[in-house]
Amino acid sequence: MKLSFTKMQGCANDYIYLDCRTSGVPENIAALSQRLSRRHFSIGADGIICICAPVTAGADAMMRIFNADGSEGKMCGNGIRCVAEWLYTHGMAKPKLAIDTLSGLKTVARMGEGLWQVEMGTYT
Template structure:
């Protein structure tokens, strides 16, 4: 509360990983009631009338980890995991003295480990599994072959020979809400192979309901599916729509894939204050 004006103001950071952008708030004192958080996420993530972002991250205390989060997509839905969001959350925690450079973060997908080296952040991914390869996905005018897996959240990966010719919003939306992946739906990724350690990916993100400039879990999903299909080996450099290259490393044990990490820059754009009484 600003004592001079009586206005409620909340400090925040605007951060991004590869153009996947987030609003981050220190919520260790729990001043936002849980029932109001989805609406708050929609308000602050809205372009033009809010800050504008792909998601909202509230950092809180945790009895099991150094820090915990509540992660909300721009539509107010709560997500189990977000790779780029986790990288931004880890750096935010270090910058604000909430944790040291080697930290643990409690998410709905489990507790993940992170290492922060200035702007560079590496996170160990959790909840990887449930591979389903060669799934036929009937769309309105064609059938695509996709490959499903979970990286904390569900992903479908479709190989493409030309990413620029993919009608991403059209196909991505149909895959995201397809009956095959209900009730939670899925993220939709389209990947182009570039070499034995390199690929490019475009992602339609669940909860954002549009293409994002980068998706951390999508980058991991694309790399792991490409590895399962025999096209790449670790480490894999994943080129995102935002221009950043994310490094995905893993141990391929044949029947299982372990020790999955995602690494890249987590950047601060600016700090500011939200005027709570004037949010629409």
């Protein structure tokens, strides 16, 4: 299997990023995340983040997170900031990006070169 990916980290959360905007999320994503996340035996990461086509009107993209154990997460603040940087450097050079997540639409603002701020909402 040939796979094109980017590996990035934000505050020590390191993920493998896949551009799934046109291809969709790989069918075997849970197993793929487990296999590729194994440190010392593969790429090694906290999991895979898929950058997908948005589902909300006006959004720029959707982020789906698959943890190293194959489970799907809802949100990662460090991960979404990396998604914003990836989108910015791959043709979506806007000062604010709207990114769908399983915990809702998040706005990410560029604060400087390689610096992004995300509104996470309130914790209940």
